[in-house]
Structures are given as C-alpha cells and as structure tokens.
Amino acid sequence: MTDIIHLLPDAVANQIAAGEVVQRPASAVKELLENSIDAGADKIQLVVKDAGKALIQIIDNGCGMSVTDARMCFERHATSKVKKAEDLFAIRTMGFRGEAMASIAAIAQVEMKTRRHEDEIGTCISIEGAQVTNQEPVATSPGTQISIKNLFFNTPARRNFLKSNPVEMRHILDEFQRVALAHPGVFFSLHHDGVEIFNLPKGNLKQRIVHLFGNNYNERLVPVEEETTIINLKGYIGKPAFAKKTRGEQFFFVNNRFIKDPYLNHAVSSAFEELLPDDSYPLYVLFIEIDPSKIDVNVHPTKTEIKYLDEKSIYAIMKSAVKRSIGRYNIAPTLDFDQETGFSNMITQKAVEDIVPPSINFNPDFNPFVSDKSSVSGYASSPRNYDAKPSAKNWGSLYDITEQPVVEQTSIYEDETVLETKQKQYMQLHNRYIVSQIKSGLMVIDQQMAHERILYERFLVHLDDRKGASQQSLFPQTITLNANDFELAKSLLDDIKSLGFDVREFGKNTLVVEGVPVDLGSSNINETQLFEQLIEGFKNSQQELKLSKRDSLARSLAKNSAIKAGTSLGQEEMNTLIDELFACKTPNFSVSGKPVIQTITLAELDKKFEKS
Known part of the structure; x- marks a missing residue:
C-alpha cells in the first residue's frame, strides 16, 4: 500500500488559510488598514468599488518597503513583528502572523506599489492566484499603494456566498470605523463607487466620534477616565437618553486593537442599570491600556478576542469608572431642586384681584327638613x-x-351627558389592558401588542402592493445619519416609501422626510426619532432574528409606532382597536410571538374565591 499523506502545494495551502483570514471584502480591508497603521502612516485613503468585490485600494504614506521586503511580504508566515515565541506576549502592532498578504494574494489579483522615503525608485509587484506575474521598478510616492481586484476570482463558490452590495458595504464601513476610531491622529478617507463617504481629518477622539457619527453626537458624549496599576481606561460613553435598540455603537479597544468581549460589555451595561430599558444599549468608545504580557491576543483568527490574566479586576474597574462618570456629569435622571415643588405648582390659582371677600346670606324662610x-x-x-x-x-x-x-x-355636572351606543363596552385597566366580558368569563387584551399586530399586517400589505399612503408634514424634517445607517437607508429607500414615507436624499449622509404613513394617525409625530427607530429596529431584526427585509421593516415600524402602555383610550378607540385586531390573520400573537389575548374563565374565578 502506498503512502497517502503528502504536503499541500503552497497555492492550495494559501487558499485554505485565506478561508480563515479573508472571509469577505471587509476582512481584506481590515488587514490592509492595519498594515498601513503598522507602517506608521498618518494619511490613509481607502477606495472600493462594487462593495469591494471589484476593487479594494489602500494608499498610505507609511514607511514603504524595500525590493526584497516587497517580495517577501507575500510569503506565508513572513513578518517583521515577531522573531521568537516570547514576542507574542509583547505585541503592540496590529499584525504579527504574516498571513494576510499571502492569503489575499491567493484569492485575488493584487498589484502593489511601494517606496521607502529614502529611496528614489519604488517597486511594483503583480500577483494573481499566489503567482507573481510581474515585478519592476516604478516611480511612485513614498509609502505603499495596494490594489486588490476581483476578490475570490479563482474560488467561485466563495464568491457566490457573498451577500448583496449594501450588506458587504456595511461590513466594510464597520471595519473602517473601528480602525479610524482607534487612531484619531491619522487622516482617513473612504470612497465607494466614486462617492466620498468619509473624510476624517486628524484630531482627538471626541472629534473623530463626531466626524464618524454626526454633529449631533457632540452633546451626547460623556468622558470616562481611570488610571490604575492594572489598566488605564479612557474614552466616552453616551448619555442614557440617547441609547439605541442595537449594539452598533459599542466599541472596546485593548492597546488600540478592537475587540469583542461580552464580559466587559456586561460591566458597562451593569453600570447603566435602572437608567435604561431592557432593550436599549448605550453608546461607548472605551480604550484599555494594559501590559501586553498580561493578555493573549493570539486566540482567534481575526484577533477580536483576548484572554486576560486578571479579568475580574478589569471588570470591577470598568464598572466603577463608568458609574463614576455617570454620577460626575449628572446624566442620571434627577429631581430639580432649584424649582419649588409646593402645591402652588400643581394648582392654578386665580389672580389676587379676583378674590372676593366671603359674605353670609340669611334666608329666614329656609327649612332644612x-x-x-x-x-x-x-x-x-x-x-x-x-x-x-x-x-x-x-x-x-x-x-x-x-x-x-x-x-x-351620568355626571356631577348638569350640562354633560353620556352617549349610549349599541357597541360592546370595554374597560381599560391601568391604561395597559383592555378588559371585556365574554360568555366564559373575562377577556384581557394587551393594547400595545394588539396595535403592533394590526400595524404589522397592514405594513406587509403596503410592502407587497407598493401603495402605502402618506400624510404630508407641515414642516419637513432633515435627518443626519452616520455613514453606515445612511448606506442602509439608501438601500431600503424604495421599501420605506412603500410604507408611506415621503423621503429622499438631501446631501451627504442626510435625508429629508416630507411625509409619514397615514396609518400612524394624526397625532404629533417626531419624524427624526421615528425614522432612526425604524433603521435601528430593522438592524436588530436582521442581526438577531435573521428575518427577511420585508418582515424586518414591517416589524420595526409596527413596534416603534404602536400605541404604548400608559396611553389612555376612549370607548370608540377601544372598539376600533378590537375590531381591527380580530380582522387580522393572526390576532392571538404579537409580532414578537407573545400572546396578545388572555382569558380568565368563570371557573378560574370561582376557584380563586374558593367556591365549590
């Protein structure tokens, strides 16, 4: 029997490794941006086409490479950052494994131009499918320019698994934002299909957050700073009033490396306890500086997970620091002690001149009996x-x-009457539930979940028919979104209009809302808040529930525009709500799958009263 175990060819091994390192265009963007940071660049330009499927180009002014280094960087496990195993526990650079360039070159057409500042001539190398096709001297600016074309061109199965352009572009934006936040002293720009998405000048962390997410974030940020013998913590948290329904604006950095850590996230969230609803998440951008020997970053292919030597102490420090910032800057809800809270604030008093002295009228013919x-x-x-x-x-x-x-x-006033109606009479319990007598006992309906179900099914019809009616706003509202949400909103614009919104683009990362769905009623509507909640709810449904675009939009708008618990309803409103609920296809369950209707039978009531 012949031997069957053999070494894989380098090209095959690189393609296999690429499956771990480069999962989508955003993975290549992350690796290239981090390489530019490690090269000492203070100006980095990112250009993408077709959401990175056709082109990813990085241009930086870093240290550049010599001819030998330029060729060597495409070899597997070729790195300038690690020489011995002990170096793994003293790493402060972003990259260190020497896998990224080799993996990218194995699955794409790559061209690299690079020149050191002290050299007069640079080097141009072209690689296709891990094979060098051209190498020659070239006149180029100091630094490095890398172009990646036709990602996964030789692995069509991998390319077929890529998502739509809007989805892939949002992943690229995520990676770009993480690197840009970690290095506010570096200029970054991003262009997609010839359109400038970001132009981020050098500045401090707060300025970088505002440039990334919008000018309205300037008033939402609260600084956090703590220095201990274990870690140094700095950054910003968001005020509770501006918490969102998704975790999209939560960033942890350890030694300037973005990480995902549910344990530390819990430390921050617990500091906000009793200040936020259960389904809301605060903004935070927090940086931890720690001795590299006390952590291990080499535990995940994407380096987004870290092991700590003293995890519990870090948890306690973070929770304490965030709580202290919340208290120091008075962002927790408080009583206003500057305002007098006597009864005079609660009762409207008549003017002094209207007060008439009391008089006594005597009627001698009065008989009390x-x-x-x-x-x-x-x-x-x-x-x-x-x-x-x-x-x-x-x-x-x-x-x-x-x-x-x-x-x-009927009333304690002579001029008031009660209109009698043949409709069924309902009672509202604590402005939360609608109660009605039925043959078997009592029926209790959750008014908020009932309205969500009604709106959800109505919005689904609008999305299918593309005929959602709109009521025009008296004053159109402009909405400025962060780049990620703006790209998402643009991709959903046709569907959003089908729901009844009259909305259009209005400049960079800005939309103008001129009308809202008629189904939302004629009450005062905050178009900006409603639209932001629609986008946040859509992202939440897509990420956590994996719903279709149609279901996610209808669900998000229904949940954010339904009447809330605590809303007082009149008899006619309750009648209409119940009639519309029982006209639904699925009246018994809310859009979240929770029961809308509960019944209490007479037998259950008798049992409560211990009747035989």
Missing part, C-alpha cells in the same frame, strides 16, 4: 313637611323615594 329634587345624585325625592301630622292617606308618600325609578348618575 324640606329638600328639592337633587340634580347631582340623580335620585328624585318628594318634598315632605315634617311639621304636619301624617295622615293614613299620606303614609305611602313616605316611600316615594324608593318607589320612583332610579335615574343612573
């Missing part, structure tokens, strides 16, 4: 003269009060 018909109680009472001696024929008149029909009291 004789009363007229009461207009307040609704009961009719007969006048009786207690001074006269009752005769036998008058004894019956003493019982007139109980023999006359009782008139139902």
